[in-house]
Amino acid sequence: MEIKVCIGSSCHLRGSYEVIEKLKQLIADNKLEGKVNLAASFCLGKCGTGVTVTCNGEFLDGVTPETVEGIFNERVLKAL
Numbered sequence: 001m002e003i004k005v006c007i008g009s010s011c012h013l014r015g016s017y018e019v020i021e022k023l024k025q026l027i028a029d030n031k032l033e034g035k036v037n038l039a040a041s042f043c044l045g046k047c048g049t050g051v052t053v054t055c056n057g058e059f060l061d062g063v064t065p066e067t068v069e070g071i072f073n074e075r076v077l078k079a080l
């Protein structure tokens, strides 16, 4: 599974750095290093809503440093 986090300027201002740090922690906590590839990406063209994150190419909506854990549990853990 590949997760991409946008680090374009709009997403950066909304906390993409923090989102990446939290995702790294969640991946480590769940021992998913071999299963989930976390990558940074330039602008993904959806600058309007929170930090833009894709999971296997599918957009995950409403990701912020506060919501990322719940979204990870719902969308990533359940899919593995």
Ligand code: FES
Pocket (backbone or CB within 6 Å): 006, 007, 008, 009, 010, 011, 012, 042, 043, 044, 045, 046, 047, 052
């Ligand atoms: S800056 Fe993140 S989608 Fe455009």
